[in-house]
Amino acid sequence: MSAQETILDVKNLRTLFLTRKGIVPAVDGISFSVRKGKVTGLVGESGCGKSVTSLSIMGLIPQPPGKIAGGEILFEGRDLSKLSYKEMCRVRGKDISMIFQEPMTSLNPVKTVGYQVGEVLRIHQRDVADAEVRRRVVEMLDLVGIPEPESRVRAFPHQLSGGLRQRVMIAMALICDPKLLVADEPTTALDVTIQAQVLKLMMDLQRRIGTSIILITHDLGVVAETCDDVNVMYAGSIVEQGDVFNIFRNPSHPYTRGLLRSIPDTGGTGRKERLFSIDGMVPSLTDLPPGCRFAPRCTQARESCFKEMPELVPVGEGHFVRCNRAREAC
Amino acid sequence: MHDDERVSDNKMKTPDSGQGIAPEKIEVKKDDVETLFGDVFRAFQKNRSALVGLCVVLFITVLALSAPYVLSHDPYTMNLDNRNQPPSEAHWFGTDTYGRDLMARVIFGARISLVIGLIPAFLATCIGSILGVASGFYGGKTDFWIMRLADVVLAFPSLLLAMVIMYTLGANLFNIFIALSIVGWASTSRIVRSQTLALKEKEFVEAARALGVKKRTIIFRHILPNCLPNIMVVFTMSIPSAIMQEAGLSFLGVGAQPPTPSWGLLVSQGKEFIFSAPWVAIIPGVAILILVLAFNFMGDGLRDAIDPYMKD
């Protein structure tokens, strides 16, 4: 990472789940930093641990069956993983906010939109007068691009479309001016034209207000358009991290390369030709192979790859890869 | 027909033509048989009260079945010299108003309660399930009329309705089955209907329709099996309710008739002597309590086992 101020430092985070089938190491020793005022992406497919990471940061992992088993989450000099429930409540919504994938189920269906956005403000700034709360809410709704905000304040979630609901979520997240916003697949459930609008909104707001963002997604297109730094995750660990331009120009981990090549129409495969696909499937987290977790699917794996988990090694300025073969000229 | 143009032999073209499809190495997750029964079994292992409930029910069942061989007295022999005796060596539960051994009566009464619990609950669940599925699946007029019928049944306080039926048919054990079944099917049908409505929209049901599967087959092959967990829970929970209703009916005199040792009747017979010989009413009452609680715990455990499974 470039020597710039970081707002969040995750060091060696390990989050486990105790299930009937054994211990599931959903996040197994990941480290990354979020630069101030920048967008950091966590990319990966299902089961890679990206959502668990965001929930761990927010302190929203249900314990039991989950447990943050190790590592540190450093935010403004404090380790979030060690905070008490009450202390964490004060952080959430105010210093760090989160928006979720499904706006319909994330909003309370029996409360008006205005109430819900205002609630965040009332919780963290108890002494604000009602009239002032209302004013700020309308201001926020306007900021996120909801038309006719004065009348929409009284609307219920089901009366709004998916895109509008997501904007309400963004309003809720930003009303207390958080320093960090965690966005977990914020546009995955939206139609593509709405997704484009909401992403643009998020980026505009981010530039204006200067919030740092952690963006979690599986869509490499979204990553390319929004992120400054990228962490590629696979089976609970980070396999490649770096600046977005470096990652796309010079993907160094076989998994990253495979992912990019699998994308139809832009992965370099001609129309109607067979797409490149990575053989096999993501391993079950209760049954992880020793050594590199990607080795069973890797076309370049050597014997040593199956024995020991590789370390993160640099392959460029601020660009790290967890692969034994990364530095060889492939 | 146009079918002839197409290769209509029944041989599937397998990819041995060289340029065929090479099956990629697909690893299946370790063999993990998570069937319905597996989950239920595990739930009982985890949920202590459910396990206790199950044990109690089994114990009472065994006791009831082995009654004639285990007891030293029989429940019908009267001994007017020995009326209302408190519990003693000879009679562990004491004797009732006619000198009959109370323990024998209570244990024989268990047989009745268990049968009363199981059979009407089973009948009510069957009727309710079939009508519920038909209502949910076919919709339209069928749905309308079945649900109105259910509404009518549910509008009556159940005990009152049962009493009226018993009065009309005559008070004996067999008619209790009929009465309780009539009273009990309606709530089951509502539950099964709503589940059917949800299942009807599922894609695997649509897939069956796309295959051309007949409606009736869809009901029996796809809908009912998926309703089964809920139906099992409903069944288990309606057993204690049936037991209580029978006890109530017998207590009021429109259920089992003397000398049948139904627990409700025992309580009724004992109520006159509640101050002088309280054990005559209290012991059968406690027996009802224990059996009903046991079934309730079992039902709760079952429901908890089913729920996460359904959330799948």
Next chain:
Amino acid sequence: MNNILVQTKGLKVTFSAEAGMFGGEARVVKAVDDVSIDIAERETYALVGESGCGKTTLGRAILRLVPTTGGQVFFRGEDLSSLSPETMRSLRRKMQIIFQDPYASLNPRMRVREILAEPFRTHESKMSAKDVDERIAALLSVVGMRSDTMRKYPHQFSGGQRQRIGIARALALNPEFIVCDEAVSALDVSIQAQVLNLLSDLQKEFRLTYLFITHNLSVVRHIADKVCVMFLGKAMEIGDTEDLFARPFHPYTKFLIAAAPVPDPTQRDRERLLLKGDIPSPINLPPGCRFSTRCPYAQERCRMEEPETVALEGRAVSCHYPLV
């Protein structure tokens, strides 16, 4: 040119929501509003659009899984509505569907063997159990799964594997036409690539025709021969894939293509073409062109008068002012 296998003429599917409790009109949703498409043999025909555009309903209507309220569907020239229920049932062997949700499309209480045996039990009841098992094993092998898959339950498999089982089921009776309803949308990118390759191989091997319903334009561009872009129940533009992507004629097509995020960070600062506003509700359709409320090029005529479908350089376009 191949023969036309499936054809719709002016197809309409209307749903009516009943009037509210205290009056108000009965609301009518024109899920599919006068759509005519031609799907040729061995072709991959894509239906694209966003929520509420009617593409899923259209796919279902072609297979007669939802009732139609107007227009006709032809399979090899035969009007499906004129067929007796028995003949239609029999015809279903030729027209199958693969669903989006690999978790909901397989009955969780049935083993894979029973799931795959169902097509045979329905249409070839005289087959012996042994023959059925052989066919099932062959089907599993064709989709790249081991034969011991038969004994297991769906929940023992991953999303991609379940999707393969769904594909096997669709193939069981040697269909000619398969509707792929967002068949890869719920899958991760790497699994999506595997399944797309499988579908493509199967198409060549078994001479299949696909109706591919999706919202993902990069998939469309990769596999489709022809594309029909839908919006709120109407077909906005229909044409050959390459042409359509290179030079969209309908504004909606243009914006749809432009909205998809591009996995290349060097292009992130390109000029963004964004539509304003939301997707209108299908219940309250705007008068005139239904796209007029979002279209930046909309003019007076667009708001008043619904455009006709015109043929333009081999394509069908529904717009007063196509971007030629």
